[in-house]
Amino acid sequence: MYSLNKALSAFDCAVLRQRSENTYELVHNNFPWIFELFNTSTSEASFNFPSRSLFLDDFIEQAKELWETSLDDQLNSGIWTEQLNKDLELHLEAIAINSKDEKLLVLHNQEQQFIQRQTTLQSARELVIANEVLQEQHIHVRRQFEKILLESRSLGDKIEALSDVIDHAQFGVLILDASMRPLLQNPAIFDLFDLPYEPSSTNVFNTLSDLARKQYPEFERVLSVRENWQGELLWMQPPFNTKWLKVTLYVIGDSDPDTYHWCLFVTDISRLKHLQQHNETLALHDPLTQLPNRQFFWRCLERFCANPDVFYVLYIDVNHFKQVNEAFGHKEGDRLLRELANRLKNTLKKKDVIARVGGDEFAIILSDINEPEHCQKIADRMQKNAHDVFTTEGDERYYISLSIGAVSYPNDGKNPETLMKYADLAAYKAKSDENQAVELYSSELTQRSSQRLTLESALRDAVKNDEFELMLQPILNLTSNRVVKAEALIRWNHPERGIIMPGEFIPLAEQTGLIVKIGKWVIEKGLALIQSIQSSGFRIKLSINLSPRQIRDPGLLSFVEKQLEKTDIDPSLLEFELTEGTIVSDYDTVSKLLNLFRQKGISVAIDDFGTGYSSLSYLKKLPIDDLKIDRSFVKDLASDDNDKAIVLAVLAMAKQLQLDVTAEGVEDSSQQQFLNEHDCELGQGYLFSQPVTFDNFISYLRTKN
Amino acid sequence: MIAKKVCLLGPTGVGKTSLVKRFVEGIFSEKYLTTIGVKIDKKTVTIDDTEIQLMLWDMEGTDRYCGFQTRYLRGAAAYIIVVDQTRAQTLIEGMEIHKLVKEECDIPSLLVVNKSDLDASWHWTADELDHYKRHFNATAMTSAKTGENVETMFNDLASLAFGSTQE
Structure with missing residues (x-):
């Protein structure tokens, strides 16, 4: 016991042993606060519960449960603060120990650990909260921006409404048009750089852009693909000024120059950085x-x-x-x-x-x-x-x-x-x-990146110069061999390169947001084609592809409604195709939108089915009409047992869910035979027809229907 | 006198300690000092002619540095979840804590939306807020800074705590 006491004297603690249910004797102690805690004189060697500490009284009840077991175990209370009087505040921890029939209670003064933990967490939490508040303000202002910028009112009205919002923002705001020319800047952003307020000056943006390019090598790519971005920039203006700036770049709107804008939010986070530097671990660690x-x-x-x-x-x-x-x-x-x-x-x-x-x-x-x-x-x-x-x-x-x-x-x-x-x-x-x-x-990547920029510029011109064409590929009923549907497929008729296939330019259009404008053109043109097909004496449904970015376009539904109204086309003649990836990428938006399409009478097909995500629960939940089996499963259907199994599984599942199935990429009669034998209703592919111009499509229709 | 243990729970920095300080000592400090562990304060209130001593367990905010400790709920007669109307995320985190408590014990709860002296910069709409409020026995908008509604809120809490053991 002597050596134990000697060892314990190194710790700021008291050890008590349970004598009876509420009485404890002192085994070790070298500090006076224990007597304060139990409100006894210093000559006492035993203590009775309840003590002066509500926390300890509560803990002792849990300790008793441990002591009632025969397990050699211990229970830790965690740190609590005890204000014993005006001048005495303790930070304590209690440990109940069950050891060889000894019921021990250790009371440990955690003053040092408390101070250390509080100092570290104080900075860390201030940082977390400040960031959270900042994000909140950003989101708040950004939502107001989106609302204003996407509303259909004049640019002058928009600028007035935006000014109202940013004048009250507690951080620097800079709105640029599609060509990165400052449209609106608040005085706060000039204050950050100690510059006089000049609403049309490009100084702030130029400084920010230079800093970002130097300190974030990926910034250039971010601009070229129009991604949202966030970074922390160090701005120095010798000899006295050094600031840390948190810069958030948002892209609002899509390809339309009237609604498409860049928004930059800039906040001085020098104080936060200073807090971080208080604690080296926080400064350099995540x-x-x-x-x-x-x-x-x-x-x-x-x-x-x-x-x-x-x-x-x-x-x-x-x-x-x-x-x-x-x-x-x-x-x-x-x-x-x-x-x-x-x-x-x-x-x-x-x-x-x-x-x-x-x-x-x-x-x-x-x-x-x-x-x-x-x-x-x-x-x-x-x-x-x-x-x-x-x-x-x-x-x-x-x-x-x-x-x-x-x-x-x-x-x-x-x-x-x-x-x-x-x-x-x-x-x-x-x-x-x-x-x-x-x-x-590889250096090819840089080359490709620069080629991409050239292509992007040409694609912008293509939108303006109406260089696109819409081809139609028939979809046939495999039993009757009659055309029941057609898929609209876009081609780019480049003035120098000739026809460019969608695989080359659609991903780029998607990244840059141009897809929204191109997609609208496709819908408008597609509906005109439905009209022309009707005028030729046929009633054929037309299927049009929608991309993830189009789905996120808040103006899509109203655009489709307007076009349907304008052309007076029966909505049941229109179908939209989405890939599985599109659905999963933004399930809530997709779900709402597809339900609204369904209400209008527009049908929905899942394109390239089988190549995307394995979660199929959405098939039950979403209003889907048709599954289009991806061509990769149809290609070797006659010879590959795995493909056969997949196609049969899709057909069985679709039957259960009462969905139509279209096999894509049907190229030979053996594939058609297999599909016919297993009740696949619809097929599309070169066996029947490649994508053709409107006139050729009508001729094909005449021979088939 | 009846004593009731009540717990103040919620994310970091929402003002739990400030609410207790305002209620018990009538003071408020602008300086944020993070709570470590637990601190208990007492105050007596009178509900329907009955004196109740509230034992207010002010707990360290729940965040990535400190998980929620259900063991401190032992013997509690009611609890409040405090959130901050300038930080939308605190409501989500508050609801998560509320769910964890409900898994542990069935006692009355009060949702306190604090910092009502500041502009509500969170994006929750009145409908969304109503949806969340329905999960609680009562709700209150408070400002520890101005003292708005603090006394009433703790009295409501005492009534809930008292009522829960009366039933």
Whole structure:
């Protein structure tokens, strides 16, 4: 006991042993506060409950439950604050111990731990709250912007309404038109840069744009593909001024120059940065994943670039992260990032560096690697680990995938800016190609990126110059061989290159938002074709494709309604095709929209069925009329048993759900025979007709119907 | 005198401690000082001629640094979930805490929307808010800063706590 007491004297604690139900004797003590707590004189060696502490009295009841068991165990109360009198505030922790029939209660003064925890959490929580408030203000102002900008009123009226909103904003706001010319700026944004307020000046935007290009190598790409973006910029105006600015870039509206705008929100976060610097851990670490943050990673990258040794940089983006947040909540999104951070970390060597550099983005330095194959192997391993199932707290299972871009030093770039820019470009390429989850950077990517810009500019002209054509591909009833439907397919008649297929320009149109305008053209033209088909004496339904971006366009429904009204076309002659990916990407919006289509009498088909997500629950919930089996399953139908099984399963499921089925890509009679034998009602493909012009379509109709 | 344990729960920085300070000591401080662990304060109120000593368990806000501790609910007669009308996320987090409590015990609850002295910059519409309010026995809009509704809210809480053991 002597040695135990000696050991305990190193701790700021008292140990009590239970003598009877409410009486405890003092086994060890070297501090006077215990007597205050029990309101007894210092000569007492035993204490009775209740004490002066409501918390301790409550805890002792839980302790008694532990002591009633025969388990060698202990129970910890957690820290509580006890205000014993005006001048005496204690931060305590109680531990109940059951050990070899000894019922012990340890009271531990946690003053130091309390101060340490409070100091750390004070900064951390102030940061979290300040960020939350900031986000809230951004969302609030942004929603007002969207409402105003997308309303159909004159630009002058819009500017007046926007001015009312931004004059009250507590942060800098800059609205630019589609050509990045300042349309509106509030005085606060000039204050941030200590500039006089000049509403039409481009100084602020030029400064911000320069800073962003230098400090975020991916910024240029962000602008070219019109993504929303957020970053922290360091602005220095020697000798006295240094500010940290949080910049958020939103794209509002789509391709229409009247409604399409850039909005920049700029907030001075120097105070938050100062708070972070109070605590080095917070300044260089991401509190969510416990990984180093972007600043730390940048420092490491600079250090690595100072040496000649070869290394690789990986830029990792979580695909469909937004969906996890939407489906399971932000808490689960946070859990995913923590779990993923661990999985990624486990694939690395001790010398490698991993950091969380953005919301759902990670960056890695792979040291001591010379060969691209080696880098590819590690990236594949990461991809494989990420593919393992994730489970929510509620035991729901889901899967994710990653887009990984890789770049090598010094081959691809010699400084951090170039390396990060190229790694981001490669990751972006990986994201756009679902089959290529890891993309190693090559100079081709930069070339392609510049070609893309040229194509984008030509596509903008194409919209203006009406360079598109609509072809029709018949869809036949496989039993009667009569044409019952047609799919409208767009072609771009480029003045120099000739016909460009949709595969080449639709993804670009989707990324840039031009799809909304092109999509409207298709709907307008498609309805005109239905009219012309009717005038030719046929009643044929026309199927038109809708992309994810069109679905998100709040003006889509009213546009379709107006066009139907204008042409006086029976809505049952119109069908929209969506891919599974579109449905899953924004289920709530899609669900609302499809229900409204259904109410109008417009039918809906799922395109490329079988190639997207495996969750089929939406088939039951959504108003869907037709499944279009993807051509990849039809291609080898006669010879591939797996394809046969898939097609038969789709047909059986569709029958259960009372949906029509169209087989896409029917190219030979053996495929048709198989489909006929298994009651697949509709087919489309070169066996019947390739996509043709309106006149040829009418001729085809005349021979078939 | 009847003593009732009531718990103040909610996300970080919504003003739980400020509400207690306003109610018990009649003071308010602009400076935010984060709560660590638990602190208990007492105040006696009179409900229908009955004196009730409220034991107010002010708990550390629930966030990524501190999970929700259901064990502190033991013996509680009622609880309040405090949220901040300038931060939409606090309502979502408050509802999550509310769900966790409901899984643990069936006692009356009160939703307190604090910081009513500031403009409500959250995006919840009146309908959405009504939907959330329906999950509680009572709701209150308070300002620990101005004291608006604080006394009434704690009296309502005492009535709920008293009523829950009367039934």
